[in-house]
Amino acid sequence: MDILTQANRLEALGNPTRLAIYRALVRAGHAGTPVGKLQDAIGIPASTLSHHLAKLCACGLAGQTREGTVLRCRAHYDVMEQLVAFLAAECCADATAAPCETSACG
Amino acid sequence: MDILTQANRLEALGNPTRLAIYRALVRAGHAGTPVGKLQDAIGIPASTLSHHLAKLCACGLAGQTREGTVLRCRAHYDVMEQLVAFLAAECCADATAAPCETSACG
DNA sequence: AAAATATTTCGAATTTTCTGGAATGATAAA
DNA sequence: TTTATCATTCCAGAAAATTCGAAATATTTT
Numbered sequence: 001m002d003i004l005t006q007a008n009r010l011e012a013l014g015n016p017t018r019l020a021i022y023r024a025l026v027r028a029g030h031a032g033t034p035v036g037k038l039q040d041a042i043g044i045p046a047s048t049l050s051h052h053l054a055k056l057c058a059c060g061l062a063g064q065t066r067e068g069t070v071l072r073c074r075a076h077y078d079v080m081e082q083l084v085a086f087l088a089a090e091c092c093a094d095a096t097a098a099p100c101e102t103s104a105c106g
Numbered sequence: 107m108d109i110l111t112q113a114n115r116l117e118a119l120g121n122p123t124r125l126a127i128y129r130a131l132v133r134a135g136h137a138g139t140p141v142g143k144l145q146d147a148i149g150i151p152a153s154t155l156s157h158h159l160a161k162l163c164a165c166g167l168a169g170q171t172r173e174g175t176v177l178r179c180r181a182h183y184d185v186m187e188q189l190v191a192f193l194a195a196e197c198c199a200d201a202t203a204a205p206c207e208t209s210a211c212g
Numbered sequence: 213a214a215a216a217t218a219t220t221t222c223g224a225a226t227t228t229t230c231t232g233g234a235a236t237g238a239t240a241a242a
Numbered sequence: 243t244t245t246a247t248c249a250t251t252c253c254a255g256a257a258a259a260t261t262c263g264a265a266a267t268a269t270t271t272t
Contacts, residue, residue: 011120016113026201045262069218069269077199084193093183095132151232156250175239175248
């Protein structure tokens with residue numbers, strides 16, 4: 001439940017291109033999708049896509065497994081669910097965690 | 107439900123300092139908190155804080171109302187709930203919206 | 213081992229973000 | 243109207259993100 005970890009994930013999804021990539025992974029379901037097909041779908045240069053995928057993987061939101069010459073990418077749903085749970089628990093109206101202790105709550 | 111709008115909000119929360127600011131706003135509840143108290147709580151220069159608050163307000167996640175010389179800041183819970191709903195609906199395992207239409211789903 | 217395919221890493225330019233001191237603007241009190 | 247307080251805007255430097263062609267790496271096929 002590290003805040004910096006969650007911030008890193010939010011930042012990863014905050015880039016419109018990466019959000020599009022991540023959504024394509026989600027639509028691909030548990031089977032995932034090869035990098036090449038992602039490239040066709042999103043329409044950006046391979047090197048750019050690779051950088052974005054690296055960021056999504058580094059923050060835990062996605063993973064890759066090699067299948068021959070192809071790299072299959074998958075969304076890590078459990079990590080996204082963690083993130084959503086974090087937002088719901090600590091950033092919404094009825095936030096229960098991290099109760100007010102500072103002078104900022106006056 | 108504009109994707110760019112949601113990406114903008116995710117980006118806003120993706121900065122650790124801004125996430126801390128936003129969480130302080132949430133902890134302050136519906137009453138909100140003045141900029142000055144936020145500054146005491148977070149411990150950053152006024153101009154830096156002001157920039158971050160401006161970004162949170164610009165993307166809709168927060169708002170400000172003047173009370174005399176004081177500016178009171180509040181989290182916009184409905185906007186955050188929209189964002190969480192977006193993530194749950196389009197970025198999680200059982201995503202129903204935006205069904206697979208592209209070649210990226212093979 | 214050479215060729216073909218898939219993808220990453222390198223290198224470098226461009227753009228954007230982040231930061232904070234100084235100046236300015238807004239409001240209230242004396 | 244002067245003074246004081248609160249907060250933003252201006253300005254500019256430093257750091258980081260974004261982009262993508264070219265070169266390199268990984269794997270399979272012939």
